[in-house]
Amino acid sequence: MPELGHLCGYVELPSKHPYYGSDYEDIPVDVHGGLTYAMQNEEYWEIGFDCAHLGDIIPGLIDHISALPNEHYWTIQDVEHELYKLVDQLDRLQPRKIKLENTNGIEH
Template sequence: MVISFGTHPCGYVSVPRNHPFYDKDYWDIDDRIKVHGGLTYSGKMGESNDFWFGWDYAHADDYTYLSTTGDKRWTTQEIVDECLDVIQQFQSYEGEK
């Protein structure tokens, strides 16, 4: 999922209840999932029973609507591509205890 909160975009992916990272804090697995700026969120979202992990595009070199000094303006497609990459990373841990 790609969301913009008005100032910068964020990417989120979910894992089902049977995934080994379900209900883990993002900082406990941050070294295992490689994503722009690192994971910055873990928890439930909305009515979903899945557990979500997220990251943002508001780092020093990123363009945001609060600070236009960043060089990189992320496109929706680039963020979707990164979400797909992160999904593959999470899938690689399926079946692990």
């Protein structure tokens, strides 16, 4: 198999994250092509996605397949943007501790 040359994006989840140890298919996030990777990495759970899907330009396959219309090569900036999106979604999946202050005599 030739070196494909496509980019991937990964983030590390700490052990306290609710999706630590989860299969990537069970994590409800929206990233390019969906999550395609999850594995233990030292003390973190690493999850990620790749940029080798239908419609993506894959440098290692350019000589082997015909170009499709509207193909896109995912640059480092594209992947960084997708990673920021992923981190934001993962942050929102964490439970929040909200302390309600009783200012009007009503129990919360």
